[in-house]
Amino acid sequence: MIKKSFSALALVLIGAFSQAQEIKFQEYDLPNGMHVILHQDNKAPVVTTAVMYHVGAKDELANRTGFAHFFEHLLFEGTPNIKRGEWMKIVAANGGTNNANTTDDRTYYYETFPSNNEQLGLWMEAERLTHPVINQIGVDTQDKVVKEEKRRSYDNRPYGNILTAIKEGLFKKHPYKNTTIGKMKDIDSAKLEEFKTFFKKYYVPNNATLVVAGDINIKQTKEWVSDYFSTIPKGEPIVRNFPKEDPITKETEITYYDPNIQIPAYLYTYRTPSDKTRDAKVLDMISSYLSNGKSSVLYKKLVDNEKKALAVQAINLGEEDYSIFAFFAIPMGQTSEATLRTDIDAEVKKLQTDLISEEDYQKLQNQFENQFVNSNSSIQGIASSLATYHVLQGDTNLINKEIDIYRGITREDIRDVAKKYLNSNQRVIINYLPEKK
Missing domain, CATH: 3.30.830.10 (Metalloenzyme, LuxS/M16 peptidase-like)
Structure with a gap:
């Protein structure tokens, strides 16, 4: 009860502070x-x-x-x-x-x-x-x-x-x-x-x-x-008509060789929607929940407790037209790719089936409040944010409003978005291996 109350209080205080930073x-x-x-x-x-x-x-x-x-x-x-x-x-x-x-x-x-x-x-x-x-x-x-x-x-x-x-x-x-x-x-x-x-x-x-x-x-x-x-001449309008990708409906697997490594890495990658979408923001929270910090789900399980991985990460790379969600893992010792995949899939399945705990949800909210405040803590950061929100998101005032999108994401949203995008038939497995001698 004390920990939960503290989290709620911290959320209120940080929220009040960030409101003051308009x-x-x-x-x-x-x-x-x-x-x-x-x-x-x-x-x-x-x-x-x-x-x-x-x-x-x-x-x-x-x-x-x-x-x-x-x-x-x-x-x-x-x-x-x-x-x-x-x-x-x-x-x-x-x-x-x-x-x-x-x-x-x-x-x-x-x-x-x-x-x-x-x-x-x-x-x-x-x-x-x-x-x-x-x-x-x-x-x-x-x-x-x-x-x-x-x-x-x-x-x-x-x-x-x-x-x-x-x-x-x-x-x-x-x-x-x-x-x-x-x-x-x-x-x-x-x-x-x-x-x-x-x-x-x-x-x-x-x-x-x-x-x-x-x-x-x-x-x-x-x-x-x-x-x-103002006197610089206007250019011709730029027309973009990029080809659309076909949906991924079947799990595929590729191999990529790197001459600079001795230990393989394995990636489980998903093509997800534009960073402009609300679902992309939910995927941000999912990636943080799974692998942001040593107390995160995947780090505790695979690196800290079970010693199956040297490193593990869930990454959400947002882009204007499509985004990328990827799991990255480097095995410890003789841990097989199949073991890493099974353990990662098990955590994804939990997300797709059960609601994360209220305590974990409050922790996520606190993380994103802090990120919001820190991103606008310098003039250089503010300038970059203003430009990015206008050019890539189409709304400059997201510099003030985007945090409200994250605040509005529910535990149910996290479950539903994980279920919508992070399924095995929607991914490409990448075996990133040492180059053969």
């Missing part, structure tokens, strides 16, 4: 279609200027994979007004930091400066969009950089190509079958004009969302945004 913002469109989101927070003298382009790996041609990620690097090469190699130096010299990242669905660039350099951040992002230098020198330079990243993070890293195996198993038609970093042969065989064509199609204001967050003056910021971005 993120206020203004949003509007420029005449050229660029979406602008402004968030004023004058508590600290910093400002983040960020642009999210609605272009990712899924937008690439079949034989030109890796383009979206390549541009994440290429667009730091400079402009007519920023000499090659000077981008990072300008940022650092003005007390700032910057970075970029790419997913299957979008590409994101940002700078964080002391607030007296807000105008500099806006100018730099406008430069990037208006007239980046895309030439053979830059392509050749970034080709080497990306190849090294691929070697370090994927090809030479133990278990580094697990996502490659998952995508190849789950997707046959949709471009999610390709990885974000792509195939280096596609980049190597591309002509310079193809890079310019990709930029012209996707790096246009009507495919971009600008976020300015932090210690700003709204009126002044709007004037600068208009000065730097």
Whole structure:
């Protein structure tokens, strides 16, 4: 009773705190279609200027994979007004930091400066969009950089190509079958004009969302945004018509070999609905219940108590068109794949049949309340969330409302969603094995 009362009290206190953290913002469109989101927070003298382009790996041609990620690097090469190699130096010299990242669905660039350099951040992002230098020198330079990243993070890293195996198993038609970093042969065989064509199609204001967050003056910021971005010509509308995947109705099994491992891994993978759906949020909670932390169901059973696995995890990877739910397990000693599968399936069956305990449910709610608060604990985090909710979810105010979706998920929802998506006839088993000698 004491533990249960404490959990309920903690939920109330955290809920009250998160309500107090409402993120206020203004949003509007420029005449050229660029979406602008402004968030004023004058508590600290910093400002983040960020642009999210609605272009990712899924937008690439079949034989030109890796383009979206390549541009994440290429667009730091400079402009007519920023000499090659000077981008990072300008940022650092003005007390700032910057970075970029790419997913299957979008590409994101940002700078964080002391607030007296807000105008500099806006100018730099406008430069990037208006007239980046895309030439053979830059392509050749970034080709080497990306190849090294691929070697370090994927090809030479133990278990580094697990996502490659998952995508190849789950997707046959949709471009999610390709990885974000792509195939280096596609980049190597591309002509310079193809890079310019990709930029012209996707790096246009009507495919971009600008976020300015932090210690700003709204009126002044709007004037600068208009000065730097409103005259950039609008691009052609982007039409997406990706092929739909056939439902998975029969369990299949594939094998993938990794020369960098000595111990196999086994994956049980499911294609699930878009991250925009409520069911995707329920699957988030299911993954947390099963494997978030040492007190989670699968960790306690397979790693801690029965010593059958070195590692076990349930992952929900949300994406714009489809999502991925995957169980990942590395066996301990002579534990067989069949044993791991049977034990994982048994826990899934419990979810599909019985309601989780009220105590476990309150624990889940507390975890998601904490995640919500922490995701908006910095100006950089707020800027990223604002852009993501607008571009990928279609509702910027989910930065405040999404937690209510999780709060509304019931124990019955958890049971029903597990029963709907996590069945053996809906999955692909992946045997991720050491390469044969």
